[in-house]
Amino acid sequence: MLHGRKGIGGRPRSEPTKVVRLPLPIAQLGARLARLRNMGDVAALLAVAPWKQAAVPLVGSNAACGFPSPADDHLDRPLDFNELLIENPASTFAVRIAGESMISAGLFPGDIAIVDRSRRPTNGSIVLALLDGEFTIKRYRMRSGGVLLQAENPAFADILVSEEANFEVWGVVTRSIRML
Template sequence: METKVVRLPVPLADLARRLADRGIRAGDVNAFLDVEPRLAQTVPLVGATAPCGFPSPADDYLDRPLDFNELLITHPAATFAVRVTGLSMIGAGIFPGDIAVIDRALTPSYECIVLALLDGEFTIKRYQTKGGTVILHPENKDFADIVIQEGQEFEIWGVVSGVIRKF
């Protein structure tokens, strides 16, 4: 098999080494991510809404418990999360420090947001096509579109299905 020397951050290099050692594809998420399963935890979900305008009387009604796994994960075997860095997607409400939920089972469609691997580096951008050309569009006017050129190493790792932000 042909090889190529690249510089990667240590965590990505370790990931690549695990992939190579186990002889698996990048798509076999569960096989290479070190994830420890936990017991399902739920929180109460209040049945009333919380308007962001004028206050209204609160209801004492509680809806069924809310399970964040159920809320965020549609395809457990194909879902993983990455921490976001950079400012290129702030117009889409994705900020540095957020956690993007990536679903590899979803097929990318025009205007969805994807996690792509481009020339050995990950990026989160809006997926667009124009005349057979793939464009990775940032949601920040300070950043330029990335037009995928022939010969570039390009793979979509999954569709961003949600974002988690802690204040």
């Protein structure tokens, strides 16, 4: 029950009235117009809330007759490869492998390595490192003498990072992608 001044509708007291039959949508027009006033949007005239958007799964039966799909109750999101490849989007970068020093670790020229800067290297991590201003990808080994950058290809020598070298780990390689 509404109290107080009517927002819309009503009639001047002196005029005569007449009872009519109307389809419900028209009879309820007054209420919808009230919504229109509130929202200032013509779409309010329609019996839907215009600002609501919903993603509808593509799978699912829309047959009005026949047996409903047994999968309808078990709809799931499609696989998102980002979930598999990226843990922290802000700190994740992609790098193209150019050299052959890491082929035994499965990093071949042309592959894309995923590098996460938020990960701290541990003994045995594959890292993208900066050594004296040059990028290199190697396995990170902590040795008593300091850091050893280990190649994964017998043709390449390991590098013992000297005290005076300008060295930093740019990020940790977490995945690799290869186009077959």
